[in-house]
Amino acid sequence: MIKFPDNFLWGAAASAPQTEGHSLTNGKSATTWDEWFEQNPEKFNHGQGPQDTSNVYEMYKEDVANMPRVGMNSYRTSISWARLLPDGRTLNQEAVEFYRDYFQTMLDHNVEPIVNLFHFDMPWWLMKEGGWENRKSVDDFAFYAKTAFEQFGDLVKTWSTFNEPLVHIECGYLYQFHYPAIVDFKKAVQVGYHTLMAHVCAVREFRNSGADGKIGIILNVLPAYSRSDSAEDIKAKEAADLLNTYSFLDPTVLGVIPEKLITLLKDNDLLPYVDAADNELIAKNTVDYIGINYYQPRRVKAPDNSVKKARMPSDLYESYDWPDKKINPYRGWEIYPKALYDVAMMMKDQYHNIPWFVSENGMGVADEQRFMGDDGMIDDQYRIDFMKEHLEWLHKGIEAGSNCFGYHVWTYVDCWSWLNGYRNRYGLYSVDLDNGFKRTVKKSGLWFKQLSDNNGF
Ligand code: BGP
Numbered sequence: 274m275i276k277f278p279d280n281f282l283w284g285a286a287a288s289a290p291q292t293e294g295h296s297l298t299n300g301k302s303a304t305t306w307d308e309w310f311e312q313n314p315e316k317f318n319h320g321q322g323p324q325d326t327s328n329v330y331e332m333y334k335e336d337v338a339n340m341p342r343v344g345m346n347s348y349r350t351s352i353s354w355a356r357l358l359p360d361g362r363t364l365n366q367e368a369v370e371f372y373r374d375y376f377q378t379m380l381d382h383n384v385e386p387i388v389n390l391f392h393f394d395m396p397w398w399l400m401k402e403g404g405w406e407n408r409k410s411v412d413d414f415a416f417y418a419k420t421a422f423e424q425f426g427d428l429v430k431t432w433s434t435f436n437e438p439l440v441h442i443e444c445g446y447l448y449q450f451h452y453p454a455i456v457d458f459k460k461a462v463q464v465g466y467h468t469l470m471a472h473v474c475a476v477r478e479f480r481n482s483g484a485d486g487k488i489g490i491i492l493n494v495l496p497a498y499s500r501s502d503s504a505e506d507i508k509a510k511e512a513a514d515l516l517n518t519y520s521f522l523d524p525t526v527l528g529v530i531p532e533k534l535i536t537l538l539k540d541n542d543l544l545p546y547v548d549a550a551d552n553e554l555i556a557k558n559t560v561d562y563i564g565i566n567y568y569q570p571r572r573v574k575a576p577d578n579s580v581k582k583a584r585m586p587s588d589l590y591e592s593y594d595w596p597d598k599k600i601n602p603y604r605g606w607e608i609y610p611k612a613l614y615d616v617a618m619m620m621k622d623q624y625h626n627i628p629w630f631v632s633e634n635g636m637g638v639a640d641e642q643r644f645m646g647d648d649g650m651i652d653d654q655y656r657i658d659f660m661k662e663h664l665e666w667l668h669k670g671i672e673a674g675s676n677c678f679g680y681h682v683w684t685y686v687d688c689w690s691w692l693n694g695y696r697n698r699y700g701l702y703s704v705d706l707d708n709g710f711k712r713t714v715k716k717s718g719l720w721f722k723q724l725s726d727n728n729g730f
Contacts, residue, residue: 275668276729282385282679283725284340284347285701286566286633287329288392288436291688293353295330296323300367302359303397305404305452306691312452317694319706326689328710330371336686336712337378343701343718344725348379349387349491349564349632349681351436354417355396357424361413369424376428388425389433389491390418390475393441393451393691400452405441405464408546411471418475422482430486432479433632434472437493437566439517442468447585450692458584459543466545469524469555476558487561490525491632494518495616497571500593505575509590512537513573516586526563526624528556541583563624564632565616566683567663569606572598603638603655604697610662617670617677626676634663635683637690637697651703651715660717661730668729682721686712 701718
């Protein structure tokens with residue numbers, strides 16, 4: 274039997290834009306997702322856009338009541354910036370009431386709310402001013418964070434500033450998966466830097482507010498795996514780690530931007546504009562904990578062709594198709610559970626054993642309704658096996674001394690995806706989009722309850 278530490282957090286993660294719906298009503302202003310959906314409706318299956326998603330705005334009471342039934346003692350979601358402050362400064366009182374009741378309902382059901390401030394959902398009014406490209410966004414975000422701490426700080430004791438900041442940077446400014454879908458490495462670095470400073474200033478607001486509780490950031494980071502030990506492949510791995518892992522972990526946990534990253538950016542004419550006081554702000558406002566989202570490893574090799582100045586990350590490292598990889602046949606992503614042990618060791622050895630938790634881990638399955646039994650329940654044994662394998666490696670990391678305090682699956686109720694709407698499902702509960710968003714527990718939800726009750730398996 275594998276036992277996890279006392280008071281371990283068992284739960285799930287989601288975000289406001291992927292679950293709430295009502296994206297253009299109830300006082301909420303638009304985000305880049307409303308615009309992106311209007312421009313690219315064909316990308317989203319079932320015709321489902323941000324206006325619908327899983328209708329949590331109306332169904333949160335039922336949803337929260339169902340959480341303990343699958344063993345959840347904690348739940349992470351986000352606040353929608355554009356709902357709370359539709360023009361960036363004016364408070365939407367309906368949003369305050371909605372979030373207060375949502376969080377209070379969680380507390381009433383002994384579910385700890387973990388609340389994140391930004392999950393890829395840039396308000397449209399700010400995007401029109403340049404979004405994260407504009408340094409002004411740092412102050413706007415700090416104001417939003419301060420407002421959230423004031424309005425909800427009595428209910429929420431665990432805060433996060435950003436979810437996976439690398440994703441809105443690379444999907445928006447390198448790979449064209451998110452709005453504004455441009456390809457510009459230098460802009461991507463500037464956007465990344467402003468995101469970092471927005472995070473730092475939000476932490477400063479939290480400390481200044483005198484609120485009790487803790488604040489952290491949710492990152493999708495893990496050590497890259499190189500094709501070989503050749504000097505070229507190791508150099509590629511180092512570049513991948515600097516850009517994708519140490520770029521956010523070092524400043525948020527250790528309070529410094531790595532010198533080697535600055536050199537790499539300088540050598541490629543990619544250095545961002547900075548303010549003189551930034552380094553001190555970064556040093557003073559480190560986090561209390563880290564959340565790590567983990568789905569699949571990053572495998573890298575040296576680029577086939579060398580260039581003088583990198584114009585894309587692939588000029589520094591290329592992804593490598595490991596021949597021995599095990600694949601999730603329903604989503605195409607690699608399954609490599611040992612990475613959770615490697616992350617655990619990285620947090621222990623490189624980041625002074627800071628408290629951290631697995632803030633997302635999960636198995637996406639395309640067209641999952643095909644696994645529905647006669648009783649209407651999805652028989653997702655593959656997801657149970659996926660979680661078990663990951664938890665085994667996580668447990669080894671904890672036994673080796675890593676300070677991990679929880680495990681959250683992505684996700685609780687099937688939710689809307691940025692890339693495909695409702696094709697890939699992840700939930701412990703399924704949602705029936707054709708029947709009033711009806712929720713039905715999956716086999717994995719029942720298993721998760723036992724896992725949580727036994728604090729292990
Ligand atoms: C993470 C995001 C989530 C969620 C998840 C699944 O990176 O934090 O918001 O979307 O990935 O990815 P997808 O929906 O693309 O299958």
